Amino acid sequence: MVDNRYATAIVIGSVLSLLATVYLSVAVGTQQWYQYCSPPAAGEGNATELRSLQEEFMEGDFDEKTYSDTLFRLNGTMGLWWRCVQVPTHSHWYKEPDPKMETECVSFTLLQQFIPKYKEPGNHNSGEDLLRTYLWRCQFLLPLVSLGLVLLGGLIGLCGCLCRSFTPTLGVGVLHLLAGMCTLATVCCYLAGMDLLHRVSVLPEGVDGSLGWSLYLALISSPMHMMTAALLVWAARSHRQNYYRMTAYRVA
Numbered sequence: 001m002v003d004n005r006y007a008t009a010i011v012i013g014s015v016l017s018l019l020a021t022v023y024l025s026v027a028v029g030t031q032q033w034y035q036y037c038s039p040p041a042a043g044e045g046n047a048t049e050l051r052s053l054q055e056e057f058m059e060g061d062f063d064e065k066t067y068s069d070t071l072f073r074l075n076g077t078m079g080l081w082w083r084c085v086q087v088p089t090h091s092h093w094y095k096e097p098d099p100k101m102e103t104e105c106v107s108f109t110l111l112q113q114f115i116p117k118y119k120e121p122g123n124h125n126s127g128e129d130l131l132r133t134y135l136w137r138c139q140f141l142l143p144l145v146s147l148g149l150v151l152l153g154g155l156i157g158l159c160g161c162l163c164r165s166f167t168p169t170l171g172v173g174v175l176h177l178l179a180g181m182c183t184l185a186t187v188c189c190y191l192a193g194m195d196l197l198h199r200v201s202v203l204p205e206g207v208d209g210s211l212g213w214s215l216y217l218a219l220i221s222s223p224m225h226m227m228t229a230a231l232l233v234w235a236a237r238s239h240r241q242n243y244y245r246m247t248a249y250r251v252a
Contacts, residue, residue, distance in 0.1 A: 013231035020224035031082035032212030065122025146182035173232030180225030
């Protein structure tokens with residue numbers, strides 16, 4: 001028989017875990033982790049240059065400097081698996097005061113996620129930047145580890161419910177704690193990687209960067225997983241202490 005306090009803690013923890021997992025899944029699948037605000041193009045010459053950047057971005061070879069410059073110039077957004085730019089729908093958009101824009105996105109392939117970063121983006125002779133390389137790899141691997149830990153915890157918890165056992169609760173709580181730490185590490189790696197990228201890149205004049213809502217979703221999911229862990233660990237330890245106390249009382 002489970003005390004109502006422990007059952008309530010498990011229910012609240014399950015709801016928090018579900019919400020946190022949904023938030024993290026949405027964050028991983030969207031591109032609004034970092035966004036740039038670029039000044040509008042002035043003149044046909046500048047518009048032609050931006051159009052060539054767009055074509056290279058969509059169809060050219062993968063190169064960090066190329067896609068970074070395009071993101072800087074075309075109101076780009078970048079996530080863990082996607083990079084997007086805003087492009088005009090009409091060919092003579094630069095003559096309009098407020099042209100209609102649409103978003104075009106390109107995904108990072110699995111192979112591109114493991115391509116090394118260089119000390120000077122685009123210059124393969126400058127040497128590999130190990131810090132940026134491993135920060136980039138961590139930022140897309142860690143959220144997958146986090147989701148995997150939560151899924152494993154959910155399966156263990158489901159088995160515990162089917163077996164009517166309270167024993168796995170502590171292990172499920174520890175898995176959620178590790179998941180929250182992985183998610184927090186993902187955000188830290190992403191922010192550090194973007195800061196290092198801006199140090200080795202030259203942002204065009206008038207371009208501003210800001211954090212996007214996808215990053216905040218991931219940031220919110222981390223403490224929610226940790227709160228789930230705290231509730232489950234508390235319920236498991238309290239239930240065990242109460243069980244030992246009741247057993248000792250019956251023996252006595």
